[in-house]
Amino acid sequence: MRIWLGILLALCLAAGARAKDMSTLYSDEELVNWGIVFPGAIRKVHTTVIEPALVGDERFVVGKITLLFPLRGRNKDLFEFYAEKDAVVLPIQSLKFLHDMIYAYRWLHRGGYDLGTTFEYVNLLKYRSAASFPGKRYPRPFVALQIPHDNLGAPLPDPNLGDGFNSDFRSALYFILVHEIAHIALGHTFQPPAASSDAAIRNELKADVFALDMMERVKVDPAGMAVFFTFMAQWTPTIADFPSTAAYQRYLKDYSSHPLPGLRVKYISAYMHNSPHKYLGGRANTAENIAKVQETVGIFFRLGEQIDDPVLQRKMKEIGQKATLASIRPRPATAR
Numbered sequence: 001m002r003i004w005l006g007i008l009l010a011l012c013l014a015a016g017a018r019a020k021d022m023s024t025l026y027s028d029e030e031l032v033n034w035g036i037v038f039p040g041a042i043r044k045v046h047t048t049v050i051e052p053a054l055v056g057d058e059r060f061v062v063g064k065i066t067l068l069f070p071l072r073g074r075n076k077d078l079f080e081f082y083a084e085k086d087a088v089v090l091p092i093q094s095l096k097f098l099h100d101m102i103y104a105y106r107w108l109h110r111g112g113y114d115l116g117t118t119f120e121y122v123n124l125l126k127y128r129s130a131a132s133f134p135g136k137r138y139p140r141p142f143v144a145l146q147i148p149h150d151n152l153g154a155p156l157p158d159p160n161l162g163d164g165f166n167s168d169f170r171s172a173l174y175f176i177l178v179h180e181i182a183h184i185a186l187g188h189t190f191q192p193p194a195a196s197s198d199a200a201i202r203n204e205l206k207a208d209v210f211a212l213d214m215m216e217r218v219k220v221d222p223a224g225m226a227v228f229f230t231f232m233a234q235w236t237p238t239i240a241d242f243p244s245t246a247a248y249q250r251y252l253k254d255y256s257s258h259p260l261p262g263l264r265v266k267y268i269s270a271y272m273h274n275s276p277h278k279y280l281g282g283r284a285n286t287a288e289n290i291a292k293v294q295e296t297v298g299i300f301f302r303l304g305e306q307i308d309d310p311v312l313q314r315k316m317k318e319i320g321q322k323a324t325l326a327s328i329r330p331r332p333a334t335a336r
């Protein structure tokens, strides 16, 4: 499988500078409908899977957490998940977009199509304005990528899809949920804003490690997170979005809650590499399964390597600026 590797970045993403209002992507009506679907399932995971897996002080702190599901986040952005005081905020728009992108990725993969169109689509959203599309609104993922769906925006049943979508979506959701719970459990949301970008980076890495450990406790394979990270990579501001290296560096410094994505993904990779037996996702501790974990470690490492590649970042910007609905239609994987 060809994976266009990208960036892992802050899960409390999009809060702050350079957020983009994406509220034309889905209508309120669509989000209200999906607001019936997602919260129930996630609350159930929280109470029946996550809470019972807590130990010691975690149980005390996490027991008080509230899950909030506004239609959109405070910035109306994509990939906008965050924690505030004792609440984890999971906007329906962000959940729906994540759902659609992972589904599209798996559907195209199953059909032998080029997965690159999914990343080109995210860059289209990033670099094009809504006004340049019919109805002055961004095309939804299933429309743009031509994934069969009904009028409620649900994918049509596909018996050949396999478990890839469920596995990837579950992996991403668990990681997002537990990463945000970690910020609360570790006290980050009750502290003043980090005094330096270094301190903020340390908090993010701690939350990542907490999330990884929790995923092992509840036997969820972290491998599927790679797809999620790769999409977020496309959305994150890169050096290609700034007039100079100095301006980019200033942005990184001021935007202190967001560690350099490359650093973060490599940290996760190294952490898993050092203790592969801890990330088996419920599989038996055999040499074969350890090798699978190390395969995931390798994918994360290569993600980290590519994240900071300015050549690739500039190329994706160029593609995003030129992309049209015609250019991101499904195409055979061998077409490029």
Ligand SMILES: [Zn+2]
Pocket: 010, 011, 012, 179, 183, 204, 207
């Ligand atoms: Zn975070």
